[in-house]
Amino acid sequence: MPEPASPTPPPTPPAAAADAADAVAVPTIVILGAGAVGIAFGSALLLKPGVARVVFIGRPHVGAALAAHGLHGCRGVDQPAVRIPPDRYAVYTCVADFEAAEPGVVPAAAVLSTKRLATAKLVPDVAHWGARVPIVTMQNGIMMDKDIHALMPEARVALAMCPFNVVAVAPGDYRPMSAGHWTLDASEAGRLLARLLGANDVAATVCRDMGPVMNGKLIVNLHNAVSALSGLEMKDEYGQRWTRVLIAQCYAEAMAVYRAHHMKYTTSFPVPLWLLRYLLLLPNVLFRPLWALVARAVPGARSSMYDDFQHKRQTEIDYFQGAIIQLAEKKGIDVPVCRRLYAAVKYYEAQRLGIVRRTPETLFAPVEAS
Numbered sequence: 309m310p311e312p313a314s315p316t317p318p319p320t321p322p323a324a325a326a327d328a329a330d331a332v333a334v335p336t337i338v339i340l341g342a343g344a345v346g347i348a349f350g351s352a353l354l355l356k357p358g359v360a361r362v363v364f365i366g367r368p369h370v371g372a373a374l375a376a377h378g379l380h381g382c383r384g385v386d387q388p389a390v391r392i393p394p395d396r397y398a399v400y401t402c403v404a405d406f407e408a409a410e411p412g413v414v415p416a417a418a419v420l421s422t423k424r425l426a427t428a429k430l431v432p433d434v435a436h437w438g439a440r441v442p443i444v445t446m447q448n449g450i451m452m453d454k455d456i457h458a459l460m461p462e463a464r465v466a467l468a469m470c471p472f473n474v475v476a477v478a479p480g481d482y483r484p485m486s487a488g489h490w491t492l493d494a495s496e497a498g499r500l501l502a503r504l505l506g507a508n509d510v511a512a513t514v515c516r517d518m519g520p521v522m523n524g525k526l527i528v529n530l531h532n533a534v535s536a537l538s539g540l541e542m543k544d545e546y547g548q549r550w551t552r553v554l555i556a557q558c559y560a561e562a563m564a565v566y567r568a569h570h571m572k573y574t575t576s577f578p579v580p581l582w583l584l585r586y587l588l589l590l591p592n593v594l595f596r597p598l599w600a601l602v603a604r605a606v607p608g609a610r611s612s613m614y615d616d617f618q619h620k621r622q623t624e625i626d627y628f629q630g631a632i633i634q635l636a637e638k639k640g641i642d643v644p645v646c647r648r649l650y651a652a653v654k655y656y657e658a659q660r661l662g663i664v665r666r667t668p669e670t671l672f673a674p675v676e677a678s
């Protein structure tokens with residue numbers, strides 16, 4: 309059962325937090341990149357006392373928000389938020405500060421939850437951990453394990469997947485906004501994290517072959533570009549036919565590319581992706597109620613690329629449509645819609661305009677005239 313909310317206690321100093329962890333001898337899990345997914349995952353490990361201790365490595369503004377407003381966790385899209393007592397976690401701005409404050413603490417796992425572009429900066433900070441601490445990547449796209457191994461050849465890398473949208477509804481309060489279970493591979497670290505989630509009454513799936521899961525997630529993630537470019541949150545993005553047509557065309561192109569590479573894909577959605585590709589083309593009156601049942605996305609749900617546009621950050625387009633384009637090139641396959649969206653994201657990303665509502669006409673014309 310969720311714990312009742314309690315008034316904000318003062319932040320716990322790191323040393324006291326380390327003492328608390330030693331006293332109860334629970335595993336320490338490090339979150340490398342405390343943002344939407346990292347905080348949602350880390351807090352899900354902390355809903356009950358005595359299950360895990362979490363060390364968040366994040367930007368100073370994240371630590372300040374958690375110190376001021378406390379940390380909240382949640383078991384799923386329809387579940388209430390639970391306030392996490394501060395003696396269950398610590399926040400540092402870099403790995404070196406964690407190691408200096410808590411010497412001798414060997415994390416049971418480190419969860420990499422930055423955007424893909426940040427991997428090259430953050431992984432070298434933990435390279436000295438070698439194979440002692442498994443790195444579990446929660447990042448989207450494919451071949452993220454290769455990125456890590458390129459920087460840290462001896463790393464024990466595990467794959468995990470966050471199948472739902474996570475949005476900050478308030479400082480320190482990151483909520484799942486659509487349906488799905490945390491999915492982890494069947495490695496020792498994946499099983500440990502799934503057990504810790506289970507001990508917190510959080511649903512988790514352990515999967516022996518993450519390849520098809522990640523390939524399927526990449527197909528679903530192709531909607532990110534459409535949401536960022538159209539300036540529409542998920543409810544309106546999937547509520548309009550022109551945006552759904554673009555998404556369906558991306559699905560079709562990705563599926564053709566996967567077929568050529570003999571790459572399998574799967575999804576935890578109740579509807580298989582090959583069928584969803586056609587359902588997306590239905591008129592609004594038929595699609596909207598169906599989508600409400602399948603995705604259970606709540607108002608405010610939006611893609612991480614929408615967030616990137618909003619905050620004028622570089623996006624992960626190279627790992628979404630960019631990955632499909634690269635695979636297509638290897639087989640000489642044309643993927644015009646993925647290319648068009650890729651070019652448009654690059655064009656507007658460079659302009660750093662924030663979120664702008666666009667129609668099909670206002671979206672593509674400036675890109676193609678440039």
Ligand SMILES: NC(=O)c1ccc[n+]([C@@H]2O[C@H](COP(=O)([O-])OP(=O)(O)OC[C@H]3O[C@@H](n4cnc5c(N)ncnc54)[C@H](OP(=O)(O)O)[C@@H]3O)[C@@H](O)[C@H]2O)c1
Nearest residue numbers: 341342343344345366367421422426447448470473474612
């Ligand atoms: N958001 C979602 O709903 C969702 C769902 C499923 C999967 N994903 C995937 O999960 C991954 C993370 O996405 P996200 O939306 O959680 O990203 P996010 O909100 O941007 O969180 C990542 C955080 O890590 C920080 N960071 C980066 N490098 C760091 C460093 N060296 N030291 C400390 N902090 C650092 C970032 O700060 P800066 O911004 O300052 O770099 C940011 O605050 C992505 O691959 C995404 O595609 C996201």
